[in-house]
Amino acid sequence: MGRFDENFPFGEARVSIVTGSRTTLQIEESILRMVAKPVPEEMFGSETLHRLVEEMWMCMIDAGGVGIAAPQVGIAWRLFIGAASNILPSTVFVNPEVEFHGAADVLGEEGCLSVPGWRSAKVLRHPKVTVRYRDMDGGAHEETFEGLAARVIQHENDHLNGKLFIDIDASPDVDDPLRRRALRAMAEMEARAKAVAEGERV
Template sequence: MIYPVVVFGNPVLREQCRKVEFGSDVKDLVNDMFETMYHADGVGLAAPQIGKDLSLLVIDFYDFVEEGRKRQVEMINPELFVDEKSQFVSENEGCLSLPGIQKKVFRKNKIRVKYFDRDWKEHDEEYEGFAARIVQHEYDHLFGKLFIDYSENATIQKQLKQIKNRIIQPSYEIV
């Protein structure tokens, strides 16, 4: 099932997410999130973006991770740890919930994340570079944080207003 994507202005994007109950069946939800993400041409999607305040995100790393590593990853109840010694790097980011907006964001280049997959198997992994950036971006969603919060917003006020007033219509359905 493809969900409409929640865009800026909807309060669910600003909520602190609840932990998913350990052992609960989230397979359909995970599949639906991947389907919604691919339909909207995204590389990551967090549960609040389909209107659910749950600690759950999905990512397709494409070629952003080294060969041999899993490309499609769902992270349930993730816990992120930044490598304090790693440097901050700045790259452009976008978000399905902020269609049309791109901004440079400083993020740590290296992170570690612990999470459960859909079978409730625990993982403890490190990511670097753009893969680390995607994880940090999606993880922020679980705490009501958006990438536009990192920078001076004056320049994008007009765009935010357009999203709120539905003047911007992306190729995917929004709510």
């Protein structure tokens, strides 16, 4: 998820120790529409999982975001991270289960590292969430978040289910070049996915 303010609580970005890349997948990548799979039990405490999370931190820091999910760096696992000064402590959420509290009627602003240039102040979210999750070494946790922290978690959790914030953007249609490009890329991606699915049924 894109940053909320200029007080992002990290230092200078570094190149990913995994791929050397500091970019995230964008909406034309079909993995962003997939339902992610749980992180396998054997991955807890492994160098592989720690390196993946390090890559995610580097991508997020470089982009100035407050959260990022594993599918955004090309890994279809149920894993996301988040951190925002005075909003959300630096946390790694592995195989999260999110319980929503209250109606999804709280309007707020969101952007996404995978949908560059598109921001909306009319994205509806639940006011509070409880998250049951594991850390990288397998420890179990349960925490409740409200306000902007709850919004970040809902945004990143949507990525694990193949959803993007633009799917629930309640703002009016705007004839904006960035939005047109995003919508065109989405249409092309969905057409490719449909063609693949039809080919598999033949």
